[in-house]
Amino acid sequence: MHIAEGFLPPFWAIFWWLTSLPFIIYGVWKTGKIFKKHPEYKLTLAVSGAFIFVLSSLKLPSVTGSSSHPTGTGLAAVLFGPGVTALLSFIVLIFQALLLAHGGITTLGADVFSMGIVGPFTAYLLFRALRALKASLNISVFIAAVISDWITYVVTSLQLALAYPAANGILGSFTIFLGVFAIAQIPLAVAEGILIVIFFDYLKKSRPKLAAKLLGKLK
Amino acid sequence: MKDYIKYGLGILVVVAIFAFSLLFNRDAAFTGTDDAGKNAILGINPDYRVWFQPLWKPKPETESMLFALQAAIGAFVIGYFIGFDRGSKKNLKKERRKKQIIN
Structure with missing residues (x-):
């Protein structure tokens, strides 16, 4: 999902930066609030950020013969909401852009938007909807994490399609980019979902009070 | 079922997913999708000039x-x-x- 440095025209680079910035600022405010009101959540918040760190650093092979990154954003999104996850993703992506030349400063806004905003928002809403439909906690977390990972790459495809319409229009290039990103991502998304459920299940059992509080707090 | 057995089975499934990917196409180069994305861009718009280089x-x-x-x-x-x-x-x-x- 990293769009390489310089690979978005200036208009789109600025457009996505401006779109993402309010979410990142909201994330800073929200994280500060959580730290102040509930210092006992600090370690759990750090560990959901660590999940993004580990998972997004892994380049994994896919059935399509290419390799790609998981995102790891599902856990933070379900536990702390999309605002906090936007900030955590921003930190991970800036680390990768500056130190690893993965993604870039000009494309950071677009990358934060796909991985840190649309993915986590989808996870959060799906989780809430599934819980309202009385799906079990683990199943809700699993589906939220899988879709959060996968939709990230759909958004990247859309961002590239908007910037580079093919001869047959935006839809034409959207299909091309989906072919690159979305199919390769399916097995990775499922694997990510399994890992997140395992950790979530552990968290739920080792800190039942905290987990119940965190999940009940979500409005 | 004990929890650690459940977790172990879950991790086994994850490993199996990637092992299958590797065995399924042994000759593939497994280039990153990020690079494939770059090539797709240049395929659509060969005249595109990268206007900013990584620092x-x-x-x-x-x-x-x-x-x-x-x-x-x-x-x-x-x-x-x-x-x-x-x-x-x-x-x-x-x-x-x-x-x-x-x-």
């Missing part, structure tokens, strides 16, 4: 080291968390036992 680009070896570093930072925090939990549980038990002796 710094690590050598391939350094790059894998830094990726490993990123994973290590995350794994360290996760390990700390699990260790912290185990430690506090043990302490709790000890204290309960002490109280029982006193009472």
